[in-house]
Amino acid sequence: MTPQRELIARTFFRNKGHVSAEDIYKQVQKRAPRIGFATTYRTMKLLSEAGVASLRSFGDGFSRYEPALRTDHHDHLICTQCGHIIEFEDDRIESLQKTVARKHGFRVTDHKLELYGICSHCRNTKK
Template sequence: MARNGLRSTAQRRLVTDTFFRSSGHLSIEDLLATVREQDAKIGYATVYRTLKLLKDCGLAYERHFGDGVSRYEVALEDEHHDHLICLDCGKIVEFENDEIERLQDELAKRHGFKLKRHVHELYAIGRRDPGGACLHCGEKQS
């Protein structure tokens, strides 16, 4: 952040360090709960502003998976993955598939484009056990 002219405070460093050590897709509330384990005085606004700065600097991606909650993940230049989202419980599965990537490039080329980036999200209903409980979270379908 210093390279982008941003002031580095102890709280901002804690939020940033915690975010970069995390995996998956964190909401502001998720990250806030984690950083408050180390510093109970950190507020929602500090986490929100720090994530916005990371996003604006290209260090974090903001994702929306259809449930009204913004989630953030570390932006890695050399890594790409897609998402499979359970419509019942919200579980997010990251996946990579070379065949899908090849088909997307081929489709873009066929229509006169060179693909630079994309977002691929698949929304599905998770499998259930014989009793009707979601295999991801254990909740029964209502």
């Protein structure tokens, strides 16, 4: 554990998740401009391999990280208008997923559920 890794990790956890490597890099830059993006990427990969961050790629060009410490499984509602992401959790969906997977002989290790749509805010302030 080096100073730069510590700063990067702290910066990462300060966020609410869904952070891109570049986001983290920019934030880190403000505090320590000498840290290169290579180190940021490397550290995020380390955190990811250590199981403390998990990689998630939404449809846009680049990959995002979020803390993997939490025990709850959360999924995402993504507004296609303003890009806002909110998390949700639904045990009934979770258990149905397991059922479906079992039916197909799968042992599920992870899952990803994303609902794309228009959030209430955008719907109200639209045209």
